[in-house]
Amino acid sequence: MASIIPFSQSQPLFKKPQQAILKKPQGQLFLSLPISQKPQQAVLKKPQGQLFLSLPISQKKARMVVVSATSTAAEKPQKRYPGEAKGFVEEMRFVAMKLHTRDQAKEGEKEPQGQPVAKWNPTIEGYLKFLVDSKLVYDTLERIVEKAAYPDYAEFRNTGLERSESLGKDLEWFKEQGHVIPEPSLPGVSYAQYLQELSEKDPQAFLCHFYNTYFAHTAGGRMIGRKVAEEILNGKELEFYKWDGDLAQLLQNVREKLNGVAESWTREEKNHCLEETEKSFKFSGDILRLILS
Numbered sequence: 001m002a003s004i005i006p007f008s009q010s011q012p013l014f015k016k017p018q019q020a021i022l023k024k025p026q027g028q029l030f031l032s033l034p035i036s037q038k039p040q041q042a043v044l045k046k047p048q049g050q051l052f053l054s055l056p057i058s059q060k061k062a063r064m065v066v067v068s069a070t071s072t073a074a075e076k077p078q079k080r081y082p083g084e085a086k087g088f089v090e091e092m093r094f095v096a097m098k099l100h101t102r103d104q105a106k107e108g109e110k111e112p113q114g115q116p117v118a119k120w121n122p123t124i125e126g127y128l129k130f131l132v133d134s135k136l137v138y139d140t141l142e143r144i145v146e147k148a149a150y151p152d153y154a155e156f157r158n159t160g161l162e163r164s165e166s167l168g169k170d171l172e173w174f175k176e177q178g179h180v181i182p183e184p185s186l187p188g189v190s191y192a193q194y195l196q197e198l199s200e201k202d203p204q205a206f207l208c209h210f211y212n213t214y215f216a217h218t219a220g221g222r223m224i225g226r227k228v229a230e231e232i233l234n235g236k237e238l239e240f241y242k243w244d245g246d247l248a249q250l251l252q253n254v255r256e257k258l259n260g261v262a263e264s265w266t267r268e269e270k271n272h273c274l275e276e277t278e279k280s281f282k283f284s285g286d287i288l289r290l291i292l293s
């Protein structure tokens with residue numbers, strides 16, 4: 001099957017340090033300039049491995065775009081990552097949305113590849129493979145937070161977003177309908193193994209996958225579920241796409257927990273988490289593609 005979703009291309013998500021941009025935190029104008037050396041008393045930041053010198057300047061000087069290199073003012077850290085002001089989940093969402101193709105989501109920036117979901121011709125066999133591999137991934141995620149190799153993971157137990165049990169019910173239903181439930185295949189097995197290993201050594205990267213997997217399923221995942229159900233299940237809604245309680249509230253609760261956990265992360269750890277998004281798309285994309293196999 002030809003590639004449906006271009007999940008693996010790399011994208012310069014973090015390549016736009018703002019150069020010589022005027023900002024106005026706390027009613028004061030600042031001019032940020034990339035610099036090459038450490039000045040003695042200025043505030044240093046390091047997005048993209050590039051050093052920045054931020055200096056408060058007067059309105060008048062701002063208009064003239066003249067910089068005084070003699071500032072000693074203590075400056076509040078500026079928000080310079082998209083979504084940062086709203087919390088770290090918004091940063092993760094921003095990165096994720098850019099990795100969609102333009103036909104998948106309006107914020108997507110990738111070129112469309114293959115058929116859009118609306119034109120998919122799914123098969124029951126392919127969809128069963130997708131459900132089986134998805135269950136393996138959710139089983140793994142839910143076991144990881146249950147075990148909580150890092151104490152922060154315990155925050156994500158019983159969020160109401162869990163999908164393992166509902167997928168179990170759906171597979172049971174398919175069995176009752178006379179379908180043979182396949183064994184997990186390579187995309188699911190490799191992702192589960194990757195998640196297990198990552199969870200033991202890299203909590204920031206692991207939580208990126210946690211966020212993307214659960215949140216993607218409630219957005220594009222649901223859309224795909226509806227489309228597939230129309231095509232091959234006479235519109236039957238699977239348990240996979242049903243949540244107990246108010247989904248918007250469940251998502252908001254998890255956003256708040258993720259934001260809370262990320263508050264203790266350094267900027268480097270946050271960036272490391274964001275950079276993992278592409279892998280999340282790659283692994284999940286491989287599993288999604290099973291629907292058309």
Ligand code: HEM
Pocket residue numbers: 005093096097100103104105106117211212213215216218219220221223251280281284285288
């Ligand atoms: C055919 C594949 C996909 C389609 C059609 C799709 C579509 C969408 C759509 C329509 C949204 C909602 C945008 C909005 O809020 O305006 C969305 C959100 C999102 N998608 Fe996807 N997506 C796909 C695959 C993926 C994959 C593979 C991932 C990552 C594993 C992913 C991660 C996300 C995330 C994190 C959000 C934000 C959810 C939120 O804010 O609650 N998507 N997607």
